[in-house]
Amino acid sequence: MNEQQRKESTQVNPSDKKSEKDYSQYFQTVYMPPSLKDAKKRGKEEVKYDGFAIPEQFRGMGQDKKFYIRTYGCQMNEHDTEVMAGIFMALGYEPTNGVEDADVILLNTCAIRENAENKVFGELGHLKTLKKQRPGLLLGVCGCMSQEESVVNRILKVHPFVDMIFGTHNIHRLPHILNEAYMSKEMVVEVWSKEGDVIENLPKQRKGNIKAWVNIMYGCDKFCTYCIVPYTRGKERSRRPEEIVQEVRHLAAQGYKEITLLGQNVNAYGKDFEDMEYGLGDLMEEIHKIDIPRIRFTTSHPRDFDDHLIEVLAKGGNLLDHIHLPVQSGSTDVLKIMARKYSRESYLELVRKIKEAMPNASLTTDIIVGFPNETDEQFEETMSLYREVEFDSAYTFIYSPREGTPAAKMEDNVPMEVKKERLQRLNALVNETSAKKLKEYEGKVVDVLVEGESKNNPEVLAGYTEKSKLVNFRAPKTAIGQIVKVKITKAKTWTLDGEMIEETVEVN
Ligand code: 5AD
Ligand code: SF4
Numbered sequence: 001m002n003e004q005q006r007k008e009s010t011q012v013n014p015s016d017k018k019s020e021k022d023y024s025q026y027f028q029t030v031y032m033p034p035s036l037k038d039a040k041k042r043g044k045e046e047v048k049y050d051g052f053a054i055p056e057q058f059r060g061m062g063q064d065k066k067f068y069i070r071t072y073g074c075q076m077n078e079h080d081t082e083v084m085a086g087i088f089m090a091l092g093y094e095p096t097n098g099v100e101d102a103d104v105i106l107l108n109t110c111a112i113r114e115n116a117e118n119k120v121f122g123e124l125g126h127l128k129t130l131k132k133q134r135p136g137l138l139l140g141v142c143g144c145m146s147q148e149e150s151v152v153n154r155i156l157k158v159h160p161f162v163d164m165i166f167g168t169h170n171i172h173r174l175p176h177i178l179n180e181a182y183m184s185k186e187m188v189v190e191v192w193s194k195e196g197d198v199i200e201n202l203p204k205q206r207k208g209n210i211k212a213w214v215n216i217m218y219g220c221d222k223f224c225t226y227c228i229v230p231y232t233r234g235k236e237r238s239r240r241p242e243e244i245v246q247e248v249r250h251l252a253a254q255g256y257k258e259i260t261l262l263g264q265n266v267n268a269y270g271k272d273f274e275d276m277e278y279g280l281g282d283l284m285e286e287i288h289k290i291d292i293p294r295i296r297f298t299t300s301h302p303r304d305f306d307d308h309l310i311e312v313l314a315k316g317g318n319l320l321d322h323i324h325l326p327v328q329s330g331s332t333d334v335l336k337i338m339a340r341k342y343s344r345e346s347y348l349e350l351v352r353k354i355k356e357a358m359p360n361a362s363l364t365t366d367i368i369v370g371f372p373n374e375t376d377e378q379f380e381e382t383m384s385l386y387r388e389v390e391f392d393s394a395y396t397f398i399y400s401p402r403e404g405t406p407a408a409k410m411e412d413n414v415p416m417e418v419k420k421e422r423l424q425r426l427n428a429l430v431n432e433t434s435a436k437k438l439k440e441y442e443g444k445v446v447d448v449l450v451e452g453e454s455k456n457n458p459e460v461l462a463g464y465t466e467k468s469k470l471v472n473f474r475a476p477k478t479a480i481g482q483i484v485k486v487k488i489t490k491a492k493t494w495t496l497d498g499e500m501i502e503e504t505v506e507v508n
Contacts, residue, residue, distance in 0.1 A: 048197040058175040062093030068102035073110025079213040086203030104138040109145035113400035140164035144232035167191035195234030217263040225406040258294035267304030281308035314357040321358040326366035330385030331378035362392040362467040370419030372410040438491040475500040
Protein backbone atom coordinates (compact mmCIF):
# COMPACT_ATOMS: atom_id res chain seq x y z
CA MET A 1 0.00 0.00 0.00
CA ASN A 2 1.46 3.38 -0.89
CA GLU A 3 1.13 6.51 1.20
CA GLN A 4 -1.78 7.89 -0.79
CA GLN A 5 -3.69 4.63 -0.53
CA ARG A 6 -2.89 4.32 3.18
CA LYS A 7 -4.49 7.72 3.69
CA GLU A 8 -7.59 6.49 1.94
CA SER A 9 -8.08 3.57 4.32
CA THR A 10 -9.41 4.07 7.77
CA GLN A 11 -10.98 2.42 10.75
CA VAL A 12 -13.92 3.82 12.61
CA ASN A 13 -14.39 3.51 16.34
CA PRO A 14 -17.54 1.47 17.07
CA SER A 15 -18.61 3.78 19.88
CA ASP A 16 -18.67 6.60 17.35
CA LYS A 17 -20.59 4.43 14.93
CA LYS A 18 -23.58 4.34 17.22
CA SER A 19 -23.74 8.07 17.87
CA GLU A 20 -25.45 10.57 15.63
CA LYS A 21 -22.12 12.02 14.50
CA ASP A 22 -21.36 13.42 11.10
CA TYR A 23 -19.08 10.74 9.71
CA SER A 24 -17.87 12.83 6.83
CA GLN A 25 -14.93 13.91 9.01
CA TYR A 26 -13.47 10.43 8.61
CA PHE A 27 -13.45 10.81 4.90
CA GLN A 28 -12.24 14.35 4.46
CA THR A 29 -8.69 13.12 4.03
CA VAL A 30 -9.18 9.41 3.84
CA TYR A 31 -11.80 8.96 1.18
CA MET A 32 -12.38 10.82 -2.06
CA PRO A 33 -15.95 11.09 -3.32
CA PRO A 34 -16.48 10.48 -7.04
CA SER A 35 -15.47 13.59 -8.95
CA LEU A 36 -16.02 13.92 -12.67
CA LYS A 37 -13.40 16.64 -12.83
CA ASP A 38 -10.73 14.49 -11.19
CA ALA A 39 -11.80 11.39 -13.04
CA LYS A 40 -11.56 13.16 -16.40
CA LYS A 41 -8.01 14.27 -15.63
CA ARG A 42 -6.95 10.72 -15.05
CA GLY A 43 -5.36 8.41 -17.53
CA LYS A 44 -1.96 9.97 -17.95
CA GLU A 45 -0.11 7.72 -15.54
CA GLU A 46 1.24 4.43 -16.77
CA VAL A 47 -0.58 1.24 -15.72
CA LYS A 48 1.51 -0.98 -13.45
CA TYR A 49 1.33 -4.74 -13.25
CA ASP A 50 1.77 -6.80 -10.13
CA GLY A 51 1.36 -10.40 -9.01
CA PHE A 52 -0.82 -11.80 -6.24
CA ALA A 53 0.31 -14.15 -3.50
CA ILE A 54 -1.22 -15.06 -0.14
CA PRO A 55 1.03 -13.50 2.51
CA GLU A 56 2.67 -16.23 4.56
CA GLN A 57 1.30 -14.93 7.88
CA PHE A 58 -2.31 -15.32 6.69
CA ARG A 59 -2.12 -18.93 5.56
CA GLY A 60 -4.64 -21.05 7.47
CA MET A 61 -6.62 -17.97 8.54
CA GLY A 62 -9.83 -19.64 7.40
CA GLN A 63 -9.34 -23.00 9.03
CA ASP A 64 -12.71 -24.41 10.21
CA LYS A 65 -14.48 -21.33 8.89
CA LYS A 66 -16.99 -20.90 6.11
CA PHE A 67 -17.64 -17.99 3.73
CA TYR A 68 -20.69 -16.92 1.77
CA ILE A 69 -20.74 -14.25 -0.96
CA ARG A 70 -23.98 -12.81 -2.33
CA THR A 71 -23.48 -11.22 -5.73
CA TYR A 72 -25.52 -8.44 -7.29
CA GLY A 73 -25.22 -6.98 -10.78
CA CYS A 74 -23.17 -7.77 -13.85
CA GLN A 75 -20.86 -10.54 -15.02
CA MET A 76 -17.87 -8.50 -13.90
CA ASN A 77 -19.19 -8.72 -10.35
CA GLU A 78 -19.91 -12.43 -10.74
CA HIS A 79 -16.33 -12.91 -11.79
CA ASP A 80 -15.00 -10.74 -8.94
CA THR A 81 -16.91 -13.07 -6.65
CA GLU A 82 -15.04 -16.02 -8.20
CA VAL A 83 -11.77 -14.25 -7.45
CA MET A 84 -12.76 -13.49 -3.85
CA ALA A 85 -13.93 -17.09 -3.43
CA GLY A 86 -10.53 -18.17 -4.76
CA ILE A 87 -8.79 -15.99 -2.17
CA PHE A 88 -11.01 -17.35 0.63
CA MET A 89 -10.22 -20.93 -0.40
CA ALA A 90 -6.49 -20.15 -0.58
CA LEU A 91 -6.78 -18.85 2.99
CA GLY A 92 -8.31 -22.16 4.07
CA TYR A 93 -12.00 -21.16 4.24
CA GLU A 94 -14.73 -23.44 2.91
CA PRO A 95 -17.68 -22.22 0.86
CA THR A 96 -21.26 -22.55 2.10
CA ASN A 97 -24.54 -22.12 0.26
CA GLY A 98 -26.40 -20.09 2.87
CA VAL A 99 -25.86 -17.31 5.38
CA GLU A 100 -26.95 -19.47 8.36
CA ASP A 101 -23.68 -21.33 8.86
CA ALA A 102 -21.32 -18.74 7.35
CA ASP A 103 -18.54 -17.21 9.45
CA VAL A 104 -17.94 -14.46 6.89
CA ILE A 105 -20.65 -12.97 4.68
CA LEU A 106 -19.84 -10.59 1.83
CA LEU A 107 -22.32 -8.60 -0.20
CA ASN A 108 -20.72 -7.90 -3.59
CA THR A 109 -22.82 -4.94 -4.64
CA CYS A 110 -23.95 -3.15 -7.80
CA ALA A 111 -24.50 0.60 -8.15
CA ILE A 112 -25.81 0.84 -11.70
CA ARG A 113 -29.40 1.77 -10.74
CA GLU A 114 -31.11 2.84 -7.57
CA ASN A 115 -33.15 -0.36 -7.23
CA ALA A 116 -29.91 -2.41 -7.24
CA GLU A 117 -28.73 -0.37 -4.24
CA ASN A 118 -32.06 -0.64 -2.44
CA LYS A 119 -31.86 -4.44 -2.58
CA VAL A 120 -28.53 -4.34 -0.75
CA PHE A 121 -29.77 -1.98 1.95
CA GLY A 122 -32.78 -4.27 2.41
CA GLU A 123 -30.49 -7.28 2.77
CA LEU A 124 -28.36 -5.46 5.34
CA GLY A 125 -31.54 -4.98 7.38
CA HIS A 126 -32.12 -8.76 7.37
CA LEU A 127 -28.53 -9.58 8.21
CA LYS A 128 -28.64 -7.36 11.30
CA THR A 129 -30.68 -10.04 13.09
CA LEU A 130 -28.12 -12.71 12.21
CA LYS A 131 -25.28 -10.50 13.38
CA LYS A 132 -27.08 -9.97 16.72
CA GLN A 133 -27.49 -13.73 17.17
CA ARG A 134 -23.86 -14.40 16.22
CA PRO A 135 -21.65 -11.43 17.06
CA GLY A 136 -18.56 -13.38 15.89
CA LEU A 137 -19.86 -13.36 12.33
CA LEU A 138 -17.96 -11.01 9.97
CA LEU A 139 -20.13 -9.01 7.62
CA GLY A 140 -18.63 -7.13 4.68
CA VAL A 141 -19.85 -4.89 1.87
CA CYS A 142 -17.76 -4.72 -1.30
CA GLY A 143 -18.26 -4.07 -5.01
CA CYS A 144 -19.41 -0.93 -6.78
CA MET A 145 -21.56 0.57 -4.01
CA SER A 146 -18.56 0.70 -1.67
CA GLN A 147 -16.90 3.11 -4.10
CA GLU A 148 -19.60 5.70 -3.40
CA GLU A 149 -19.06 8.08 -0.50
CA SER A 150 -22.79 8.46 0.15
CA VAL A 151 -23.15 4.69 0.52
CA VAL A 152 -20.22 4.41 2.91
CA ASN A 153 -21.69 7.22 5.02
CA ARG A 154 -25.10 5.59 5.04
CA ILE A 155 -23.68 2.24 6.16
CA LEU A 156 -21.78 3.97 8.95
CA LYS A 157 -24.91 5.75 10.12
CA VAL A 158 -27.64 3.19 9.55
CA HIS A 159 -25.83 -0.17 9.52
CA PRO A 160 -22.94 0.25 11.98
CA PHE A 161 -22.88 -3.52 12.63
CA VAL A 162 -21.12 -4.03 9.27
CA ASP A 163 -17.50 -5.09 9.92
CA MET A 164 -15.79 -4.31 6.61
CA ILE A 165 -16.31 -2.12 3.59
CA PHE A 166 -13.87 -2.45 0.73
CA GLY A 167 -13.85 -1.22 -2.83
CA THR A 168 -13.45 -2.71 -6.30
CA HIS A 169 -9.76 -1.76 -6.35
CA ASN A 170 -9.13 -3.53 -3.04
CA ILE A 171 -10.20 -7.09 -3.83
CA HIS A 172 -6.63 -8.43 -3.80
CA ARG A 173 -6.29 -6.89 -0.33
CA LEU A 174 -8.95 -9.27 1.06
CA PRO A 175 -6.51 -11.25 3.28
CA HIS A 176 -5.32 -8.00 4.92
CA ILE A 177 -8.85 -6.64 5.28
CA LEU A 178 -10.08 -9.87 6.92
CA ASN A 179 -7.09 -9.85 9.21
CA GLU A 180 -7.80 -6.25 10.27
CA ALA A 181 -11.44 -7.10 10.84
CA TYR A 182 -10.51 -10.02 13.14
CA MET A 183 -7.89 -8.03 15.02
CA SER A 184 -9.89 -4.91 15.78
CA LYS A 185 -13.42 -4.31 16.94
CA GLU A 186 -13.63 -1.35 14.64
CA MET A 187 -15.22 -1.18 11.25
CA VAL A 188 -12.57 -1.59 8.58
CA VAL A 189 -13.08 0.72 5.62
CA GLU A 190 -10.61 0.27 2.79
CA VAL A 191 -11.72 1.99 -0.36
CA TRP A 192 -9.09 3.23 -2.76
CA SER A 193 -10.70 5.93 -4.81
CA LYS A 194 -7.91 5.61 -7.34
CA GLU A 195 -7.54 2.35 -9.22
CA GLY A 196 -4.47 0.33 -8.35
CA ASP A 197 -2.25 -1.85 -10.50
CA VAL A 198 -3.44 -4.66 -12.73
CA ILE A 199 -2.98 -7.69 -10.50
CA GLU A 200 -2.15 -11.05 -12.08
CA ASN A 201 -2.15 -14.59 -10.62
CA LEU A 202 -5.35 -13.99 -8.70
CA PRO A 203 -6.79 -17.31 -7.53
CA LYS A 204 -10.26 -18.10 -8.94
CA GLN A 205 -12.89 -20.48 -7.69
CA ARG A 206 -14.97 -20.71 -10.85
CA LYS A 207 -18.66 -21.51 -10.84
CA GLY A 208 -18.91 -24.70 -12.85
CA ASN A 209 -16.45 -26.35 -15.21
CA ILE A 210 -18.09 -25.76 -18.58
CA LYS A 211 -18.12 -21.97 -19.04
CA ALA A 212 -15.61 -19.44 -17.72
CA TRP A 213 -15.17 -15.70 -17.60
CA VAL A 214 -11.83 -14.09 -18.34
CA ASN A 215 -11.23 -10.44 -17.56
CA ILE A 216 -9.38 -8.72 -20.36
CA MET A 217 -9.60 -5.20 -19.03
CA TYR A 218 -10.85 -3.21 -16.08
CA GLY A 219 -12.57 0.16 -15.82
CA CYS A 220 -14.17 2.50 -18.33
CA ASP A 221 -13.17 5.90 -19.72
CA LYS A 222 -16.31 6.54 -21.75
CA PHE A 223 -18.14 8.64 -19.14
CA CYS A 224 -21.62 8.25 -20.59
CA THR A 225 -23.45 10.95 -18.67
CA TYR A 226 -25.85 8.60 -16.86
CA CYS A 227 -23.32 5.97 -15.83
CA ILE A 228 -21.60 5.44 -12.48
CA VAL A 229 -19.19 2.76 -13.76
CA PRO A 230 -16.26 5.02 -14.76
CA TYR A 231 -16.23 6.22 -11.13
CA THR A 232 -16.76 2.89 -9.37
CA ARG A 233 -14.43 0.89 -11.62
CA GLY A 234 -11.76 3.48 -12.42
CA LYS A 235 -9.87 4.13 -15.60
CA GLU A 236 -9.39 1.64 -18.41
CA ARG A 237 -6.55 -0.80 -17.75
CA SER A 238 -5.92 -3.72 -20.10
CA ARG A 239 -4.33 -6.98 -19.07
CA ARG A 240 -1.34 -7.96 -21.18
CA PRO A 241 -2.30 -10.28 -24.08
CA GLU A 242 0.18 -12.99 -23.03
CA GLU A 243 -1.48 -13.25 -19.59
CA ILE A 244 -4.94 -13.55 -21.16
CA VAL A 245 -3.80 -16.12 -23.73
CA GLN A 246 -2.15 -18.15 -20.98
CA GLU A 247 -5.33 -18.09 -18.88
CA VAL A 248 -7.48 -19.16 -21.85
CA ARG A 249 -5.03 -21.96 -22.76
CA HIS A 250 -5.15 -23.17 -19.20
CA LEU A 251 -8.97 -23.18 -19.26
CA ALA A 252 -8.95 -25.09 -22.55
CA ALA A 253 -6.60 -27.65 -21.03
CA GLN A 254 -8.95 -28.02 -18.08
CA GLY A 255 -11.77 -28.87 -20.47
CA TYR A 256 -13.79 -25.65 -20.41
CA LYS A 257 -15.95 -25.39 -23.51
CA GLU A 258 -16.79 -21.70 -23.54
CA ILE A 259 -15.10 -18.53 -22.40
CA THR A 260 -16.43 -14.99 -22.25
CA LEU A 261 -13.89 -12.20 -22.40
CA LEU A 262 -15.02 -9.52 -19.98
CA GLY A 263 -14.62 -5.78 -19.79
CA GLN A 264 -16.92 -2.81 -19.21
CA ASN A 265 -15.97 -1.58 -22.66
CA VAL A 266 -14.07 -4.44 -24.32
CA ASN A 267 -13.62 -2.64 -27.61
CA ALA A 268 -11.24 -0.23 -25.90
CA TYR A 269 -8.97 -3.19 -25.11
CA GLY A 270 -5.31 -2.27 -25.61
CA LYS A 271 -5.81 1.46 -26.01
CA ASP A 272 -3.81 2.03 -22.85
CA PHE A 273 -0.75 0.08 -24.07
CA GLU A 274 2.08 2.51 -24.61
CA ASP A 275 4.53 0.05 -26.14
CA MET A 276 2.37 -1.40 -28.92
CA GLU A 277 -0.65 -0.99 -31.14
CA TYR A 278 -2.83 -3.90 -30.13
CA GLY A 279 -6.61 -4.10 -29.95
CA LEU A 280 -9.47 -6.51 -29.33
CA GLY A 281 -9.28 -7.72 -32.95
CA ASP A 282 -5.64 -8.75 -32.44
CA LEU A 283 -6.47 -10.47 -29.17
CA MET A 284 -9.41 -12.37 -30.71
CA GLU A 285 -7.14 -13.45 -33.56
CA GLU A 286 -4.75 -14.97 -31.00
CA ILE A 287 -7.49 -16.62 -28.95
CA HIS A 288 -9.17 -17.96 -32.10
CA LYS A 289 -6.16 -20.31 -32.43
CA ILE A 290 -6.73 -21.85 -29.01
CA ASP A 291 -8.55 -25.16 -28.94
CA ILE A 292 -11.66 -24.01 -27.09
CA PRO A 293 -15.01 -24.40 -28.88
CA ARG A 294 -16.74 -21.15 -27.96
CA ILE A 295 -15.46 -17.64 -27.43
CA ARG A 296 -17.66 -14.68 -26.56
CA PHE A 297 -16.91 -11.15 -25.41
CA THR A 298 -18.90 -8.49 -23.62
CA THR A 299 -19.68 -5.59 -23.39
CA SER A 300 -19.10 -3.77 -26.65
CA HIS A 301 -19.25 -0.05 -27.18
CA PRO A 302 -20.39 0.86 -30.72
CA ARG A 303 -17.94 3.74 -30.93
CA ASP A 304 -14.82 1.55 -30.60
CA PHE A 305 -16.06 -1.44 -32.63
CA ASP A 306 -13.52 -1.32 -35.45
CA ASP A 307 -13.25 -2.93 -38.90
CA HIS A 308 -10.36 -5.16 -37.90
CA LEU A 309 -12.48 -6.74 -35.16
CA ILE A 310 -15.32 -7.36 -37.64
CA GLU A 311 -12.83 -8.91 -40.07
CA VAL A 312 -11.48 -11.25 -37.38
CA LEU A 313 -14.95 -12.18 -36.11
CA ALA A 314 -16.02 -13.02 -39.65
CA LYS A 315 -13.55 -15.93 -39.56
CA GLY A 316 -16.16 -17.65 -37.40
CA GLY A 317 -15.21 -21.05 -35.98
CA ASN A 318 -14.92 -20.66 -32.25
CA LEU A 319 -15.54 -16.89 -32.46
CA LEU A 320 -19.29 -16.72 -31.96
CA ASP A 321 -21.36 -14.30 -33.99
CA HIS A 322 -23.58 -13.17 -31.14
CA ILE A 323 -22.76 -9.57 -30.34
CA HIS A 324 -24.13 -7.59 -27.44
CA LEU A 325 -24.08 -4.01 -28.69
CA PRO A 326 -25.80 -1.58 -26.33
CA VAL A 327 -27.47 1.24 -28.27
CA GLN A 328 -29.18 2.98 -25.28
CA SER A 329 -31.35 5.17 -27.54
CA GLY A 330 -32.37 5.43 -31.17
CA SER A 331 -32.31 9.23 -31.16
CA THR A 332 -29.13 11.06 -32.15
CA ASP A 333 -30.10 13.99 -29.91
CA VAL A 334 -30.56 11.78 -26.86
CA LEU A 335 -27.31 9.92 -27.67
CA LYS A 336 -25.60 13.29 -27.73
CA ILE A 337 -26.70 14.24 -24.21
CA MET A 338 -25.86 10.73 -23.08
CA ALA A 339 -22.33 11.43 -24.48
CA ARG A 340 -22.38 8.11 -26.33
CA LYS A 341 -20.21 9.56 -29.12
CA TYR A 342 -22.12 7.96 -32.01
CA SER A 343 -25.32 8.80 -33.84
CA ARG A 344 -28.34 6.73 -34.83
CA GLU A 345 -26.94 6.66 -38.37
CA SER A 346 -23.44 5.53 -37.39
CA TYR A 347 -24.90 2.81 -35.16
CA LEU A 348 -27.03 1.56 -38.05
CA GLU A 349 -24.00 1.69 -40.33
CA LEU A 350 -22.04 -0.44 -37.84
CA VAL A 351 -24.91 -2.94 -37.74
CA ARG A 352 -24.92 -3.03 -41.54
CA LYS A 353 -21.17 -3.76 -41.61
CA ILE A 354 -21.49 -6.50 -39.00
CA LYS A 355 -24.36 -8.15 -40.87
CA GLU A 356 -22.53 -7.87 -44.17
CA ALA A 357 -19.47 -9.64 -42.74
CA MET A 358 -21.52 -12.10 -40.66
CA PRO A 359 -24.93 -12.62 -42.27
CA ASN A 360 -26.13 -14.87 -39.47
CA ALA A 361 -24.95 -12.64 -36.64
CA SER A 362 -27.42 -12.06 -33.86
CA LEU A 363 -27.44 -8.78 -32.02
CA THR A 364 -28.70 -7.97 -28.56
CA THR A 365 -28.73 -4.60 -26.87
CA ASP A 366 -29.34 -2.40 -23.81
CA ILE A 367 -31.82 0.48 -23.89
CA ILE A 368 -32.59 3.24 -21.42
CA VAL A 369 -36.00 4.93 -21.58
CA GLY A 370 -37.04 8.18 -19.96
CA PHE A 371 -33.65 9.90 -20.08
CA PRO A 372 -33.96 13.61 -19.11
CA ASN A 373 -35.70 15.53 -21.88
CA GLU A 374 -36.56 12.43 -23.94
CA THR A 375 -39.59 13.40 -26.03
CA ASP A 376 -42.27 11.09 -27.42
CA GLU A 377 -40.73 11.51 -30.88
CA GLN A 378 -37.28 10.59 -29.61
CA PHE A 379 -38.67 7.52 -27.90
CA GLU A 380 -40.38 6.57 -31.18
CA GLU A 381 -36.95 6.72 -32.81
CA THR A 382 -35.78 4.06 -30.35
CA MET A 383 -38.78 1.92 -31.28
CA SER A 384 -38.10 2.33 -35.00
CA LEU A 385 -34.39 1.56 -34.60
CA TYR A 386 -35.33 -1.59 -32.71
CA ARG A 387 -37.62 -2.67 -35.54
CA GLU A 388 -34.99 -1.88 -38.13
CA VAL A 389 -32.17 -3.83 -36.47
CA GLU A 390 -34.45 -6.64 -35.28
CA PHE A 391 -32.42 -7.39 -32.18
CA ASP A 392 -32.71 -10.91 -30.82
CA SER A 393 -33.40 -9.49 -27.38
CA ALA A 394 -32.68 -6.53 -25.14
CA TYR A 395 -32.20 -5.45 -21.56
CA THR A 396 -34.41 -2.43 -21.04
CA PHE A 397 -34.24 0.06 -18.19
CA ILE A 398 -35.94 3.16 -16.89
CA TYR A 399 -33.33 5.88 -16.42
CA SER A 400 -32.14 6.07 -12.82
CA PRO A 401 -30.20 9.18 -11.75
CA ARG A 402 -26.83 8.30 -10.13
CA GLU A 403 -25.30 10.80 -7.76
CA GLY A 404 -22.07 12.30 -9.06
CA THR A 405 -22.85 11.72 -12.76
CA PRO A 406 -23.52 14.67 -15.13
CA ALA A 407 -27.03 13.42 -15.98
CA ALA A 408 -28.02 13.54 -12.30
CA LYS A 409 -27.68 17.32 -12.51
CA MET A 410 -30.03 17.51 -15.50
CA GLU A 411 -33.69 18.12 -14.82
CA ASP A 412 -35.37 14.69 -14.80
CA ASN A 413 -38.47 16.05 -16.50
CA VAL A 414 -40.13 12.94 -17.91
CA PRO A 415 -42.95 11.91 -15.54
CA MET A 416 -42.67 8.40 -14.09
CA GLU A 417 -45.97 7.28 -15.67
CA VAL A 418 -44.61 8.27 -19.08
CA LYS A 419 -41.35 6.39 -18.44
CA LYS A 420 -43.29 3.30 -17.36
CA GLU A 421 -45.58 3.49 -20.34
CA ARG A 422 -42.57 3.77 -22.70
CA LEU A 423 -40.89 0.82 -21.03
CA GLN A 424 -44.03 -1.26 -21.41
CA ARG A 425 -44.34 -0.45 -25.08
CA LEU A 426 -40.68 -1.16 -25.69
CA ASN A 427 -40.86 -4.44 -23.79
CA ALA A 428 -43.86 -5.50 -25.85
CA LEU A 429 -41.81 -4.90 -29.00
CA VAL A 430 -38.79 -6.71 -27.54
CA ASN A 431 -40.93 -9.74 -26.65
CA GLU A 432 -42.71 -9.80 -29.95
CA THR A 433 -39.43 -9.63 -31.90
CA SER A 434 -37.76 -12.28 -29.71
CA ALA A 435 -40.74 -14.62 -30.15
CA LYS A 436 -40.63 -14.15 -33.91
CA LYS A 437 -36.89 -14.90 -33.95
CA LEU A 438 -37.36 -18.01 -31.80
CA LYS A 439 -40.13 -19.27 -34.09
CA GLU A 440 -37.63 -19.27 -36.99
CA TYR A 441 -35.69 -22.01 -35.16
CA GLU A 442 -38.49 -24.58 -35.43
CA GLY A 443 -37.30 -27.51 -37.54
CA LYS A 444 -33.69 -26.35 -37.52
CA VAL A 445 -30.69 -28.16 -36.04
CA VAL A 446 -28.51 -26.20 -33.63
CA ASP A 447 -25.37 -26.84 -31.61
CA VAL A 448 -26.14 -26.77 -27.89
CA LEU A 449 -23.58 -26.62 -25.10
CA VAL A 450 -25.28 -28.75 -22.46
CA GLU A 451 -25.03 -27.20 -19.01
CA GLY A 452 -27.05 -29.62 -16.89
CA GLU A 453 -30.54 -30.59 -15.85
CA SER A 454 -33.28 -28.11 -16.63
CA LYS A 455 -34.53 -26.03 -13.72
CA ASN A 456 -38.03 -27.49 -13.62
CA ASN A 457 -37.50 -31.07 -14.68
CA PRO A 458 -34.44 -33.20 -13.84
CA GLU A 459 -35.41 -35.58 -16.67
CA VAL A 460 -34.75 -32.82 -19.17
CA LEU A 461 -31.36 -31.30 -20.01
CA ALA A 462 -30.75 -27.63 -20.74
CA GLY A 463 -28.08 -25.77 -22.66
CA TYR A 464 -27.39 -22.77 -24.83
CA THR A 465 -26.98 -22.29 -28.56
CA GLU A 466 -24.17 -20.19 -30.02
CA LYS A 467 -26.61 -17.30 -30.00
CA SER A 468 -27.41 -17.81 -26.32
CA LYS A 469 -30.87 -19.34 -26.75
CA LEU A 470 -31.88 -21.69 -23.97
CA VAL A 471 -32.84 -25.15 -25.28
CA ASN A 472 -34.54 -27.92 -23.28
CA PHE A 473 -34.37 -31.49 -24.55
CA ARG A 474 -34.23 -35.10 -23.41
CA ALA A 475 -30.84 -36.78 -23.59
CA PRO A 476 -28.61 -38.99 -21.45
CA LYS A 477 -26.75 -37.21 -18.66
CA THR A 478 -23.48 -38.04 -20.41
CA ALA A 479 -24.27 -35.15 -22.76
CA ILE A 480 -23.68 -32.65 -19.92
CA GLY A 481 -20.59 -30.59 -20.68
CA GLN A 482 -20.67 -31.52 -24.37
CA ILE A 483 -21.76 -29.66 -27.48
CA VAL A 484 -24.51 -31.71 -29.10
CA LYS A 485 -26.76 -31.35 -32.14
CA VAL A 486 -30.39 -30.69 -31.27
CA LYS A 487 -33.35 -30.43 -33.61
CA ILE A 488 -35.75 -27.71 -32.47
CA THR A 489 -39.28 -29.01 -32.22
CA LYS A 490 -41.05 -26.08 -30.60
CA ALA A 491 -40.41 -22.42 -29.85
CA LYS A 492 -41.83 -21.28 -26.52
CA THR A 493 -42.04 -17.68 -25.30
CA TRP A 494 -38.46 -17.52 -24.03
CA THR A 495 -36.96 -20.92 -24.71
CA LEU A 496 -36.76 -23.68 -27.30
CA ASP A 497 -37.70 -27.35 -26.97
CA GLY A 498 -35.83 -29.92 -29.03
CA GLU A 499 -34.62 -33.46 -29.55
CA MET A 500 -30.98 -34.45 -29.50
CA ILE A 501 -30.02 -35.99 -32.80
CA GLU A 502 -26.30 -36.46 -32.34
CA GLU A 503 -23.90 -36.45 -29.43
CA THR A 504 -20.73 -34.82 -30.61
CA VAL A 505 -17.60 -33.45 -29.13
CA GLU A 506 -16.87 -30.21 -30.89
CA VAL A 507 -13.51 -30.07 -32.57
CA ASN A 508 -12.21 -26.63 -33.21
N1 5AD B 1 -30.06 4.27 -15.39
C1 5AD B 1 -30.62 3.26 -16.11
N2 5AD B 1 -29.90 2.35 -16.76
C2 5AD B 1 -28.55 2.46 -16.72
N3 5AD B 1 -27.58 1.72 -17.28
C3 5AD B 1 -26.39 2.24 -16.91
N4 5AD B 1 -26.57 3.30 -16.13
C4 5AD B 1 -27.91 3.47 -15.99
C5 5AD B 1 -28.72 4.40 -15.30
N5 5AD B 1 -28.19 5.40 -14.60
C6 5AD B 1 -27.83 0.58 -18.16
C7 5AD B 1 -27.23 0.80 -19.55
C8 5AD B 1 -26.06 -0.13 -19.55
C9 5AD B 1 -26.56 -1.25 -18.66
C10 5AD B 1 -25.50 -2.12 -18.10
O1 5AD B 1 -27.23 -0.58 -17.63
O2 5AD B 1 -28.18 0.41 -20.51
O3 5AD B 1 -25.71 -0.58 -20.84
FE1 SF4 C 1 -21.11 3.03 -18.43
FE2 SF4 C 1 -20.80 1.36 -20.51
FE3 SF4 C 1 -20.88 4.04 -20.90
FE4 SF4 C 1 -18.73 2.89 -19.69
S1 SF4 C 1 -19.44 2.60 -21.84
S2 SF4 C 1 -19.80 4.75 -19.07
S3 SF4 C 1 -19.73 1.26 -18.52
S4 SF4 C 1 -22.56 2.71 -20.15
